[in-house]
Amino acid sequence: MTKQAKLIGIARRAKSRAPMETLEQVGCSTALGIDGDFRGKLRKRQVTILSIEDWQAACDAIGRDDLPWTTRRANLLVTGISLPREVGAKVAIGSVMVEITGETDPCRRMGNAAPGLEEALRPDWRGGVTCRVIEGGNIQCGDAVHLVAPS
Structure with missing residues (x-):
């Protein structure tokens, strides 16, 4: 039996350098990305997504298992x-x-958070992806995640 892909974390920040606020659910729109996140007005970078598997690989590479995923400052x-x-x-x-x-x-803020983290996030897009919302709606932790075949 294969493990279903799912959303396991949501975070946002009201302004640059602000602490990350974690949520169980949030609205997303094509105009503003994640509701309440300051990056929404940046059309090419409305939402950032990180996989826990890539985050754990980066943390393993620097010998740290105590860093919360929000250290990466991703939204999902x-x-x-x-x-x-x-x-x-x-x-x-x-x-x-x-x-x-x-x-x-990855930026130098990752290196400031933990020595070596910036470099550990560089290989093979390990630091995640930037996205724009093309169909809005509400999401919550536990929602299914899947790739959409090109049309």
Whole structure:
């Protein structure tokens, strides 16, 4: 039996450098991305998605198992799915559809959070993906996540 891919974490921040606020559910719109997140107005980077498997691999690479996923400052945490490493790929999360616009490049803030973390997030898009919302709706932890075949 295969493990179902699902959304296991939601976080946002009201402004740059603000602490991450975790949520159980949130609305998403094509105009503003994650409700209440300051990046929503950035069309190519409305939402960032990180897989727990990639996060754990990065933490293992630096010998740390105590870093919460919100250290990465991503909006959504998923499990059981290999996120596409290509611009234009589509991912459905509950009733919401996002399109991948690029890689979430690790920044020096990751190195400040834990020595070596910035470098550990660099290989193979391990730091996650940036997306824009193409179909809005509400999402909640536990929602199914799946790749959408190109039309």
